[in-house]
Amino acid sequence: MDDVEAPGALESVLADVRSERHAQDRMWGVQEFPDGSGPGFSDEAEQAKRECAAAWTRGELTWRHILAEEFFEALAESDPVALRTELVQTAAVAVKWIQSLDRRHGAMVHSVKEGGAAEKLVRDRIPEIIQASGGEPETRVAAAGEHVAWLRAKLLEEVGEYIASGDPDELADVLEVVHALAATHGITPADLERHRSAKAAERGTFNDRLVLRLQI
Incomplete structure (x- = not known):
């Protein structure tokens, strides 16, 4: 054996x-x-x-x-x-x-639990779009604290989709999630842009394609 x-x-x-x-x-x-x-x-x-x-x-x-x-x-x-x-x-x-x-x-066979009701955070109009195509979506409203956890997971998902595809359209989805996360901190898109602009003025942007060589 x-x-x-x-x-x-x-x-x-x-x-x-x-x-x-x-x-x-x-x-x-x-x-x-x-x-x-x-x-x-x-x-x-x-x-x-x-x-x-x-x-x-x-x-x-x-x-x-x-x-x-x-x-x-x-x-x-x-x-x-x-x-x-x-x-x-x-x-x-x-x-x-x-x-x-x-x-x-003795070795035992592991029974993987399947089925159940998987959930994911979606854009506000997705249920409406599903209904328009003949579907019957089941939805619920996440609690405030839970919503933050869903958004963080969504950010990983959207960033992963951009990395996998390289499609710049995916960046719009990333930005939408970033704005939603910022809102949970009381930060508006305009506030976020001011923060971004201030950091750019202080530290620069990524336009020059600079790569720092680190001593290891």
């Missing part, structure tokens, strides 16, 4: 994780939320670390102890670089736990 197919093989577990991530994207699209982590979870992180050490000393260490320690250490971080490091470590422990399960119980 190839190692890839053996119970506990890393490649097999990562393939399941990859499939699950693709399923999440199909259901929910790109999602963007605040991290919600920070020093406020430091006590929980220290407690999880103490419990892990105590369980090790008693010879009663479990995967639950290890994953909890990594998880709460991630929650206690606010610096993006440190948070990313802790999240990677948390994910790695979760994968290692799955490998252990497979070795003890």
Whole structure:
């Protein structure tokens, strides 16, 4: 039997994780939320670390102890670089736990959850356009805080579409989302243009095609 197919093989577990991530994207699209982590979870992180050490000393260490320690250490971080490091470590422990399960119980088939009601933020007139073409759109109004998260995800989507196609028409969509995000901060398009103009006067634009060589 190839190692890839053996119970506990890393490649097999990562393939399941990859499939699950693709399923999440199909259901929910790109999602963007605040991290919600920070020093406020430091006590929980220290407690999880103490419990892990105590369980090790008693010879009663479990995967639950290890994953909890990594998880709460991630929650206690606010610096993006440190948070990313802790999240990677948390994910790695979760994968290692799955490998252990497979070795003890044999490789199990992962059932990817499909279906559900996927949602996406659309322009205000899209439901009207769908109705005009014979469709029956189902819509809801996002709450204010949720709206910001949807707009941030939409910005990533629109920028990605421009990068993929190179179509300058996509830049109009990017700009529309930028204006909508600015409005959530109480900034009008005119205000935004003044900010842009001021920065251009202070630091210049990108018209000269200058590329700064960095010392690494």
